[in-house]
Amino acid sequence: MIPAHLSGATRLVPILAHPVDHVRAPRIYNPAFAAAGLDWCLVPMGVHPGDFAATVAQLARVGNLQGLNLTIPHKAAAHALCARLGPEARRTGVVNTMRIDADGQWSGESFDxxxxxxxxxxxxxxxxxxxxxxxxxxxxxxxxxxxxxxxxxxxxxxxxxxxxxxxxxxxxxxxxxxxxxxxxxxxxxxxxxxxxxxxxxxxxxxxxxxxxxxxxxxxxxxxxxxxxxxxxxxxxxxxxxxxxxxxxxxxxxxxxxxxxxxxxxxx
Amino acid sequence: MIPAHLSGATRLVPILAHPVDHVRAPRIYNPAFAAAGLDWCLVPMGVHPGDFAATVAQLARVGNLQGLNLTIPHKAAAHALCARLGPEARRTGVVNTMRIDADGQWSGESFDxxxxxxxxxxxxxxxxxxxxxxxxxxxxxxxxxxxxxxxxxxxxxxxxxxxxxxxxxxxxxxxxxxxxxxxxxxxxxxxxxxxxxxxxxxxxxxxxxxxxxxxxxxxxxxxxxxxxxxxxxxxxxxxxxxxxxxxxxxxxxxxxxxxxxxxxxxx
Incomplete structure (x- = not known):
């Protein structure tokens, strides 16, 4: 249900949610990361909507961040933070997946x-x-x-x-x-x-x-x-x-x- | 080496380090958390010294944060952020363990x-x-x-x-x-x-x-x-x-x- 190990070499994919208690996504993503041979870990973080933008800005500076996963209630706010949007994000106005591109800007897309x-x-x-x-x-x-x-x-x-x-x-x-x-x-x-x-x-x-x-x-x-x-x-x-x-x-x-x-x- | 599961109910204990790649502490702490019956997870985060105070302030607002573990080079900066210090932290001027008390202030201590x-x-x-x-x-x-x-x-x-x-x-x-x-x-x-x-x-x-x-x-x-x-x-x-x-x-x-x-x- 989780990556085979967790260390300082592990790349983090926080999933931001509020409330966070019910989030079960690590049971889906972490085995998928391991199956793909990736030392990544999806980590649930409970973030209040009022803290969302500041938290994303701070996480952007974490050295071992791979990307972000967004769930309720952050998908529209995530859309607003992205400098670049994929086609589904543009169509739907929501983003559930973010990464930092080479220029330091966020790209976002939805994959539902x-x-x-x-x-x-x-x-x-x-x-x-x-x-x-x-x-x-x-x-x-x-x-x-x-x-x-x-x-x-x-x-x-x-x-x-x-x-x-x-x-x-x-x-x-x-x-x-x-x-x-x-x-x-x-x-x-x-x-x-x-x-x-x-x-x-x-x-x-x-x-x-x-x-x-x-x-x-x-x-x-x-x-x-x-x-x-x-x-x-x-x-x-x-x-x-x-x-x-x-x-x-x-x-x-x-x-x-x-x-x-x-x-x-x-x- | 890691907690038996990871979910939105898991309480996080980020370990802040720079560089972070060499950190192996999850292999020690996560089995200890599990052995104590605690659904906690030690998560390495690479944080540059210049980002330390802002990152700690933002992590304080994460709903499922249990506490922080500090390692090189953050132990003296952690000491400076704590409103309350334990006896070893006062003696040594460094903090490797932080928690948020009921009044919202950080307490810090060292346990070496x-x-x-x-x-x-x-x-x-x-x-x-x-x-x-x-x-x-x-x-x-x-x-x-x-x-x-x-x-x-x-x-x-x-x-x-x-x-x-x-x-x-x-x-x-x-x-x-x-x-x-x-x-x-x-x-x-x-x-x-x-x-x-x-x-x-x-x-x-x-x-x-x-x-x-x-x-x-x-x-x-x-x-x-x-x-x-x-x-x-x-x-x-x-x-x-x-x-x-x-x-x-x-x-x-x-x-x-x-x-x-x-x-x-x-x-």
Whole structure:
């Protein structure tokens, strides 16, 4: 769960969060660093939003800093500190990964959407020529929607508990990708080639399902971003013979992309 | 070598150093934390002396900070930042251990001397009624000299490559402890009850011995603070039947005392 050793030669990747107690990311990142042969360590640090900019400035001066990982509530503030932004960060307005470039300036990028698209492609469930239904328009859903549009998806239906947020996301998508058909049509599941759960429903046993899987066509695929467990939605779709991908591959692809980004850090 | 897990619930003890690459302290502290049932992690951070005060101020605001460990070259600067100092820090002018108290102020202490005396006492080699010969008057030697005086040693002979430093240390000891007999007499080994190597000689195989062990009386004890290996000096004294203690117990006792100090940190 942690790097095989920790010493003064270890490069640090602090993950800044507030509150910090619930952060479990070291269990994902540190084995991935070790598997990549990197003597790096992801270290959770609890940083109050009011201290965020000053803490980042001070960490920039730590000799063995490799980069930063940002989580709630720092992703928008991180975006504001970066002199350079990657394409997903520009699209979404948030940054979850920072590095210092050779000129001493911060570069930032987000990898939620890239991680999703890479994983969907690797598992053969990314379809750009059939309708995609995205359930959930929060942070993850927004990142996935933009990444799908960037990947060439032509018809996207966004369903969200708060319909207004779904409408807003569709408007943003249409503005950024004028050729996309993006709407919030409720009855769209029946024609979907890919359905995505981007809500937190399914994280806990007994959660209601985010949508009725019986409405999906038999040749559709399900991508459920819940990584902590196999959800009831996944089980129901698998029982119907649908192709099913869980959240773990999305995390794996995101971490791989983040490692590549941090490796680009100035020595 | 490291805590059994690392998560957002883990309390951090950064060790600040410059340069940081050579720091191996996590291999000592993290198993000790785990053995004490503490979800703490010692994390090396490379901090330039010019950034030291600002970094400490920023770390003070990190929510999951348990305390700080200071090493070269920060021990005197750490002393200057503490609102409260323990007895060894007051005696020596250096701090290697800091915590934040309930009033938000830093407390600092050093534990080199305490670690030595606790280990010597635990191994039955601390003698206060016979002469003690201390070879080496650097940082470790100075801490040990003051701790021996505080423990009640009445006759202390200090030998150092630079004789002037030994003279200075003896003068400081006599000022702080007017009843002590402290001098730099060279021929003192023959009457010693305890001889101490507080130099770095013996750290590497082939180093010359810091003194000739044949000059020690048969009922004397040797304490060699080198912890990384069993030194030639230790082997020669053991071969003569002297009681011998190496540097590892000193570290163990120091770490135990530091843990107790950090546990006194404000929640």
């Amino acid at each position: 959407g890239v991680g999703f698209v890479d994983a969907a492609r690797a598992h053969g469930v990314l379809c750009i020529d059939r309708p995609v239904v995205l359930v959930g328009a929060g942070g993850a859903g927004t990142a996935i929607a933009f990444a799908l549009a960037a990947a060439g998806v032509r018809e996207l239906h966004v369903v969200n508990r708060e319909a207004e947020r779904a409408e807003q996301l569709c408007a943003e998508l249409r503005k950024a990708y004028p050729d996309i058909h993006a709407d919030t049509r409720a009855g769209s599941l029946g024609g979907a080639g890919l359905a995505i759960n981007a809500t937190s429903l399914g994280l806990h046993a007994g959660d209601p399902m985010p949508f009725d899987p019986a409405r999906l066509p038999a040749d559709a695929a399900l991508f459920d971003i819940i990584a902590a467990r196999d959800t009831e939605l996944m089980a129901a779709c698998a029982a119907r013979g649908l192709r099913v991908v869980g959240g773990k591959p999305m995390i794996d692809h995101q971490v791989a992309a983040q490692i590549a980004f941090w490796r680009g850090a100035a020595a | 001397g305490v670690g030595f005396v606790d280990a010597a006492r635990a191994h039955g080699v601390l003698c206060i009624d016979r002469p003690v010969v201390l070879v080496g008057a650097g940082g470790a030697g100075t801490a040990i000299a003051f701790a021996l005086a505080a423990a009640g040693v009445r006759e202390l002979h200090v030998v150092n490559r630079e004789a002037e430093r030994a003279e200075q240390l003896c003068a400081e000891l006599r000022k702080a402890y007017p009843d002590i007999h402290a001098d730099t007499r060279a021929g003192s080994l023959g009457g010693a009850g305890l001889a101490i190597n507080a130099t770095s000689l013996g750290l590497h195989a082939g180093d010359p011995m810091p003194f000739d062990p044949a000059r020690l009386p048969a009922d004397a004890a040797l304490f060699d603070i080198i912890a990384a290996r069993d030194t030639e000096l230790m082997a020669a004294c053991a071969a003569r039947g002297l009681r011998v203690v190496g540097g590892k117990p000193m570290i163990d006792h120091q770490v135990a005392a530091q843990i107790a100090f950090w546990r006194g940190a404000a929640a």
